[in-house]
Amino acid sequence: METKIPALTSSMRQTDGAHIFYLSEEKxxxxxxxxxxxxxxxxxxxxxxxVENPRLTPLITQRLEQLVTEEELKSVRxxxxxxxxxxEGDFLPVSIIEYFKKTLNAATSGGQFFRxxxxxxxxxxxxxxxxxxxxxxxxxxxxxxxxxxxxxxYDLPRVSEGLQEQLRARHNYLMEDNCINEITxx
Numbered sequence: 001m002e003t004k005i006p007a008l009t010s011s012m013r014q015t016d017g018a019h020i021f022y023l024s025e026e027k028x029x030x031x032x033x034x035x036x037x038x039x040x041x042x043x044x045x046x047x048x049x050x051v052e053n054p055r056l057t058p059l060i061t062q063r064l065e066q067l068v069t070e071e072e073l074k075s076v077r078x079x080x081x082x083x084x085x086x087x088e089g090d091f092l093p094v095s096i097i098e099y100f101k102k103t104l105n106a107a108t109s110g111g112q113f114f115r116x117x118x119x120x121x122x123x124x125x126x127x128x129x130x131x132x133x134x135x136x137x138x139x140x141x142x143x144x145x146x147x148x149x150x151x152x153x154y155d156l157p158r159v160s161e162g163l164q165e166q167l168r169a170r171h172n173y174l175m176e177d178n179c180i181n182e183i184t185x186x
Contacts, residue, residue: 004180005033006040009115009149019143020180021171022153023164027056029177030153034060034117035067037151038076041115042068047107048076051084051118075112077103081119097138104146114148121155129163136170151175 024030034050038060041048052060057078064073085096100116107114122128136152143150152171159167168174174181 002032002036005036006043009037009040009044015147017143017147018149018172019140019170020149020151020173020175021167021183022151022175023156023159024153024177025156026177031056031060031063033175033177034153035063037115037117038064039067042072042075045112046075047110047112047114049079049103049107049114049116050076051079051081051116053119053121054080054082056119081121084118085120085122096135097142100139100142104148108146114146115150116148117151117153119153121158129160132163133166133170136167140170 022033024033034052038048038050050057050060057080061078064076084099103116104114120132122132139150139152152167154167168183171183174183
């Protein structure tokens with residue numbers, strides 16, 4: 001994945017951006033992949049916005065601090081995924097897209113290419129599949145209009161087969177812990 005992610009993002013920078021659906025099963029592979037994504041963004045001078053679980057963020061930042069300078073680290077912004085996606089007390093697609101718009105405007109005002117990685121999670125017992133699909137539809141349109149790279153990461157065991165199928169139909173690429181494939185039916 002250390003060469004696949006940079007090769008893919010390089011080609012995406014020349015197009016209308018891309019929406020990547022990531023299904024992860026293994027924490028260590030997930031952390032390695034997000035680090036490759038961030039390091040590639042730093043090398044390219046991108047604005048990098050990471051929406052991540054508060055349990056994983058310290059592990060990611062600790063490893064990242066060993067790999068980059070303090071100055072390079074300034075191009076990476078982290079947000080707590082529960083606060084970000086659930087800031088209104090519910091998973092509200094309109095609020096989430098509005099926050100992304102503000103973040104994107106801050107990044108692009110400096111002329112930087114924008115890339116984002118969002119780890120989407122929800123509590124047990126919550127039926128949010130409809131809201132996730134509504135958000136994902138809005139996100140796909142927003143990504144295409146603004147030409148940036150977005151990874152939507154999900155923990156495989158938490159995503160039903162039906163939701164997986166619908167999300168595959170809405171993304172350009174399917175990424176798993178050890179591979180990336182273009183979704184040709186997109």
